[in-house]
Amino acid sequence: MKKPELLAPAGNLEAFFAALDAGADAIYLGGKEFGARQRAKNFSHFELERLVPYAHRQGVKIYVTVNTLLKEQEIASLYRFLSVLQDLEVDAVIVQDPGIIHIVRRDFPRLPVHVSTQLSIHNANGVQAAAGLGCKRVVLARELSLAEISAVSQQTETELEVFVFGALCLSIAGQCQLSSFLGGQSGNRGRCTQPCRRLYTQGSQSGYYLSPSDYNALEFLPQLMDLEVASCKIEGRLKSSQYVGQVTSVFRQAIDLIARDGDLEPEKCRELNGQLQSAYSRPLTSANLSGTYTNSIIQLHQHGSMGTRVGTVVAVNGHSVRVRISRSFSSGDRIKVVSPQGDGRKNAFTVKEIRSVPEKGHKQENFTEVWLDVPVQCRQGDVLVKVGSKDYYSSRGAKYWLEKLKREVE
Structure with missing residues (x-):
């Protein structure tokens, strides 16, 4: 074909x-x-x-x-x-x-x-x-x-x-x-x-x-x-x-x-x-x-990215939350907080640091729970959904790619 x-x-x-x-x-x-x-x-x-x-x-x-x-x-x-x-x-x-x-x-x-x-x-x-x-x-x-x-x-x-x-x-x-x-x-x-x-x-x-x-x-x-x-x-x-x-x-x-x-x-x-x-x-x-x-x-209750579910909030301590992980995520990822009650909260944040709950030295893939600092309102039972990543291309920035073009062409 x-x-x-x-x-x-x-x-x-x-x-x-x-x-x-x-x-x-x-x-x-x-x-x-x-x-x-x-x-x-x-x-x-x-x-x-x-x-x-x-x-x-x-x-x-x-x-x-x-x-x-x-x-x-x-x-x-x-x-x-x-x-x-x-x-x-x-x-x-x-x-x-x-x-x-x-x-x-x-x-x-x-x-x-x-x-x-x-x-x-x-x-x-x-x-x-x-x-x-x-x-x-x-x-x-x-x-x-x-x-x-x-x-x-x-x-x-x-x-x-x-x-x-x-x-x-x-x-x-x-x-x-x-x-x-x-x-x-x-x-x-x-x-x-x-x-x-x-x-x-x-x-x-x-x-x-x-x-x-x-x-x-x-x-x-x-x-x-x-x-x-x-x-x-x-x-x-x-x-x-x-x-x-x-x-x-x-x-x-x-x-x-x-x-x-x-x-x-x-x-x-x-x-x-x-x-x-x-x-x-x-x-x-x-x-x-x-x-x-x-x-x-038409999706009446969804206008943005669906994203990928990465975890559930199991405890809240001020601006820190304990998350039970369902899929790995990384620093720099963009996370949206979704309420199971559908109360309309629009909370999203960028992951700055992931603190492990298991023994020191374990990789995140082996974690069952982690602590995150969350600068937005979060409640026990909320679902965390990854809606963006800091990927290979964006992490290098436009200047890097422009220099690459100049080297290759000039």
């Missing part, structure tokens, strides 16, 4: 190297302007000038997002940015605004155009319209079912890209105005404040009524590969390097196994899904891929 491209996100240098090492075939990222993820650190021209040739030496493609809606006074800046990208020979630009598509095809012919999912293309006519504008690839809307993707693929020779993992928009991507209405920060300008993730109250009831689960197409990956989609895309330019590396690694394994065996064994699928759950994502859903939305699309 033919392998699709595995496309991973990078919002900073740490995530870029994590995606490379995890086996991404291509990486998409943004510059300091014109990208739909302005809250990400993103990349300066200086960084792009070193990053693009470095990736190309590794056989990895670079796609740059130019997927905000353009204002008239920004055209001169856009031309300067596109000129840099064309000179760097980036492999494509990802575009939402039809005006930008026109500019790129007319004045920057060496820049291939991929149509962003924010243009909401969801049928074969939309794909044909994009192809008529000279676009090489279309990123299909995430709301499509497998049957709808199949119908589109049978009617076009244009490359199709589909999302396989990551956050879902409450609205059809590119059409949501909630952030703009509530705070003047438009998602179509890269500034979405994610009001859909807030706690809302209706009468005496509260919940995360607008917060979608995270999208996971792993179990449908064999069928998507049967359709010979050009690219399988992971969402997450605002995510950590640990998340990017772990999710990319899972889909690298899955694509390689399916290409070799023609399918993904149920036991292996469960194993890989377990790894995705531990990547600090929200609860997972396949959304509309099966053709029917399920209740899993």
Whole structure:
């Protein structure tokens, strides 16, 4: 079976190297302007000038997002940015605004155009319209079912890209105005404040009524590969390097196994899904891929990372707690305190020091209980959940990775 491209996100240098090492075939990222993820650190021209040739030496493609809606006074800046990208020979630009598509095809012919999912293309006519504008690839809307993707693929020779993992928009991507209405920060300008993730109250009831689960197409990956989609895309330019590396690694394994065996064994699928759950994502859903939305699309009482349970508080002494361990964790890990009573406390902290209860010299894996200093409210019976790690890439910091790029390229 033919392998699709595995496309991973990078919002900073740490995530870029994590995606490379995890086996991404291509990486998409943004510059300091014109990208739909302005809250990400993103990349300066200086960084792009070193990053693009470095990736190309590794056989990895670079796609740059130019997927905000353009204002008239920004055209001169856009031309300067596109000129840099064309000179760097980036492999494509990802575009939402039809005006930008026109500019790129007319004045920057060496820049291939991929149509962003924010243009909401969801049928074969939309794909044909994009192809008529000279676009090489279309990123299909995430709301499509497998049957709808199949119908589109049978009617076009244009490359199709589909999302396989990551956050879902409450609205059809590119059409949501909630952030703009509530705070003047438009998602179509890269500034979405994610009001859909807030706690809302209706009468005496509260919940995360607008917060979608995270999208996971792993179990449908064999069928998507049967359709010979050009690219399988992971969402997450605002995510950590640990998340990017772990999710990319899972889909690298899955694509390689399916290409070799023609399918993904149920036991292996469960194993890989377990790894995705531990990547600090929200609860997972396949959304509309099966053709029917399920209740899993919204989680009323969960809007952030599910994380991995690591222990239970068995005693409290001031700001120190005694924890019975169920899974190992380390200094630098981010821990969330969850009340079994569901009282709504939002307490999270970073582990500074782990003090052993067993005999001196034992490794943590052999502990049954440890003491932690906890700077947040904690009660006996509370559950501790790991929601983040200080991983290899982030622990070295951006300066380390920039120096690595400079050494390799210059």
